[in-house]
Amino acid sequence: xxxxxxxxxxLSTYGxxxxxxxxxxxxxxxxxxxxxxxxxxxxxxxxxxxxxWPLVPPHWIYxxxxxxxxxxxTQPCSMPGWLGHSRxxxxxxxxxxxxxxxxxxxxGVIGEAT
Amino acid sequence: xxxxxxxVAMTADVAEILRDHVExxxxxxxxxxxxxxxxxxxxRTTALLTSVVTPIPGEREVHGxxxxxGDYVLRAxxxxxxxxxxxxxxHSHPAGRGWQxxxxxxxxxEHSFANLVRELTGLPLVGMTYSGGDHSxxxxxxxxxxxxxxxxxxxxxxxxxxxxLDISWNNKLVPPPAATSAQRRSVSxxxxxxxxxxxxxxxLVVGAGSVGLDVAIRLAATGMLDVTVMDFxxxxxxxxxxxxxxxxxxxxxxxxxxxxxxxxxxxxxxAAVPAFEFCDFSIGESEGLSVALDQDLIISCVDRPxxxxxxxxxxxxxxxxxxxxxISIDVFDDGKGMRNATWRxxxxxxxRPCLVCNDQVDIADVSLDIQGLLDDPxxxxxxxxxxxxxxxxxxxxxxxxxxxxxxxxxNVAPGGIGDPGPLQYLLSTHTLTHLSATTRPGCPYERxxxxxDVRQDxxxxxxxxxxxxxxxxxxxREGLTxxxxxxxxxxxxxxxEQRARHQLDRGDxxxxxxxxxxxxx
Numbered sequence: 001x002x003x004x005x006x007x008x009x010x011l012s013t014y015g016x017x018x019x020x021x022x023x024x025x026x027x028x029x030x031x032x033x034x035x036x037x038x039x040x041x042x043x044x045x046x047x048x049x050x051x052x053w054p055l056v057p058p059h060w061i062y063x064x065x066x067x068x069x070x071x072x073x074t075q076p077c078s079m080p081g082w083l084g085h086s087r088x089x090x091x092x093x094x095x096x097x098x099x100x101x102x103x104x105x106x107x108g109v110i111g112e113a114t
Numbered sequence: 115x116x117x118x119x120x121x122v123a124m125t126a127d128v129a130e131i132l133r134d135h136v137e138x139x140x141x142x143x144x145x146x147x148x149x150x151x152x153x154x155x156x157x158r159t160t161a162l163l164t165s166v167v168t169p170i171p172g173e174r175e176v177h178g179x180x181x182x183x184g185d186y187v188l189r190a191x192x193x194x195x196x197x198x199x200x201x202x203x204x205h206s207h208p209a210g211r212g213w214q215x216x217x218x219x220x221x222x223x224e225h226s227f228a229n230l231v232r233e234l235t236g237l238p239l240v241g242m243t244y245s246g247g248d249h250s251x252x253x254x255x256x257x258x259x260x261x262x263x264x265x266x267x268x269x270x271x272x273x274x275x276x277x278x279l280d281i282s283w284n285n286k287l288v289p290p291p292a293a294t295s296a297q298r299r300s301v302s303x304x305x306x307x308x309x310x311x312x313x314x315x316x317x318l319v320v321g322a323g324s325v326g327l328d329v330a331i332r333l334a335a336t337g338m339l340d341v342t343v344m345d346f347x348x349x350x351x352x353x354x355x356x357x358x359x360x361x362x363x364x365x366x367x368x369x370x371x372x373x374x375x376x377x378x379x380x381x382x383x384x385a386a387v388p389a390f391e392f393c394d395f396s397i398g399e400s401e402g403l404s405v406a407l408d409q410d411l412i413i414s415c416v417d418r419p420x421x422x423x424x425x426x427x428x429x430x431x432x433x434x435x436x437x438x439x440x441i442s443i444d445v446f447d448d449g450k451g452m453r454n455a456t457w458r459x460x461x462x463x464x465x466r467p468c469l470v471c472n473d474q475v476d477i478a479d480v481s482l483d484i485q486g487l488l489d490d491p492x493x494x495x496x497x498x499x500x501x502x503x504x505x506x507x508x509x510x511x512x513x514x515x516x517x518x519x520x521x522x523x524x525n526v527a528p529g530g531i532g533d534p535g536p537l538q539y540l541l542s543t544h545t546l547t548h549l550s551a552t553t554r555p556g557c558p559y560e561r562x563x564x565x566x567d568v569r570q571d572x573x574x575x576x577x578x579x580x581x582x583x584x585x586x587x588x589x590x591r592e593g594l595t596x597x598x599x600x601x602x603x604x605x606x607x608x609x610x611e612q613r614a615r616h617q618l619d620r621g622d623x624x625x626x627x628x629x630x631x632x633x634x635x
């Protein structure tokens with residue numbers, strides 16, 4: 001399954017408990033490094049960026065306002081208290097499961113939070 | 115309206131498996147079934163072979179000729195149906211050479227199964243013949259009529275995509291062109307048979323910028339018959355230092371880059387009757403993708419991630435090989451000098467790593483490109499990115515040369531060696547390196563090999579392309595007199611060149627233009 005449905009179903013199978021709120025898919029990531037190590041942090045992807053999942057993963061990682069970075073490029077989010085963070089992706093396709101690859105990518109980004 | 119054509123494509127691996135089953139040591143005919151997926155372009159439908167379904171004992175008899183049982187067809191059709199595939203019936207002519215016509219028994223055999231196969235699979239039967247004499251293929255789609263009136267559309271070609279692109283041509287439908295007098299030197303590089311096979315290949319050049327324009331002109335000059343150039347962009351003054359052959363008047367007139375390409379290609383063309391097409395869509399638009407699926411191969415001369423990822427996809431999903439490359443110029447941080455320049459080229463095809471596995475596309479940038487943010491000054495400034503890749507006419511020719519060298523290797527295979535894999539040239543040290551990139555275990559592009567029309571749709575609305583087209587339609591940047599004069603000049607130039615070509619082809623040459631027998635150009 002591809003697209004937003006494939007993304008959401010994949011997160012469910014992965015155990016990330018996704019929910020769709022408006023134009024966003026919100027799910028949780030267990031963080032292992034940095035300020036949020038040991039915590040389960042909410043994150044989101046926007047449905048508009050999921051039409052071509054998994055061939056084209058999202059660029060923007062949406063995080064609650066309390067997740068901040070020393071340097072980041074942001075854009076507003078329609079969900080109050082959230083921001084979108086621009087991030088490159090290294091090594092897409094290294095994980096046979098694209099959901100696992102995306103969660104690992106987000107986990108790595110949150111691990112850099114200050 | 116262009117009539118629809120048909121073709122067959124397969125990987126070299128599938129071709130080898132199929133050949134192993136129908137080519138017998140005892141010289142008799144043999145027969146085998148296979149499955150396929152359709153790939154539908156603007157004017158051509160291609161059957162992409164996906165697997166070979168070999169007969170089990172009792173399903174096939176060899177008796178000089180070969181025959182199969184209805185049970186074998188049923189079993190294979192169920193396999194095909196369960197996958198959403200169609201069915202291929204392939205037999206061999208051990209002593210055959212070139213494209214094979216169907217004998218009466220061959221026609222009757224395929225005709226007898228055509229309706230049943232379409233009922234079971236929902237797709238037309240595809241018939242194939244292997245010529246043992248020269249290892250070539252011929253094919254037809256049984257897609258016309260129904261019942262007793264069912265009949266085949268004979269394919270234009272059969273393509274096997276491996277280290278080289280092997281193409282078997284239906285000489286009746288795509289006649290080998292006679293080489294023109296202007297092509298003598300080109301033909302002498304690889305011989306008339308190779309030249310004839312090469313120039314009939316349908317090629318698409320995506321991007322008519324500094325690299326693509328040069329590539330397209332050289333394909334035309336070599337004698338390629340069927341070249342399409344795709345670009346939605348407009349000539350701007352800032353392009354003139356790299357768009358060789360474009361003029362200040364092109365920029366003033368706001369001409370489409372494909373108009374410049376058309377002018378220069380028609381001037382350079384050595385084919386007697388070239389069939390060039392010019393398309394002002396983006397490959398990211400469904401219309402552009404449709405044109406791309408009609409091609410035998412594509413040369414990617416774009417640097418935008420969305421365009422490149424669509425091309426990356428169809429290299430695997432539709433077995434349309436893509437020759438891709440690019441240049442990166444590093445300048446010192448203070449802007450006072452060039453640190454290095456690097457150019458790369460590679461062929462995207464099954465058996466080679468895709469653009470993402472090759473680290474040639476940042477996959478996260480594709481989404482940005484689709485959203486238009488790579489052209490958004492606010493986003494670019496906030497992300498600390500450079501507004502656009504540097505390039506210079508002195509080096510874009512090197513990229514074009516690298517792409518064309520890959521083209522020659524892949525299509526002509528000098529010394530029997532096909533595509534060399536990814537190549538990189540470092541200007542500062544003048545080092546050419548063969549790069550070893552490997553496919554990542556989860557690559558979704560390479561896993562979708564030969565899926566054809568069920569590929570995931572990566573196309574969409576392209577506001578930048580729409581804006582360029584709309585601007586050209588509404589703009590009248592040059593006066594009426596200038597427009598009329600420019601059109602008159604183009605008309606005269608074409609007439610003069612046509613007359614010159616006819617004169618050269620008749621051999622009607624002035625005494626000092628007899629060509630010579632070699633020496634320096």
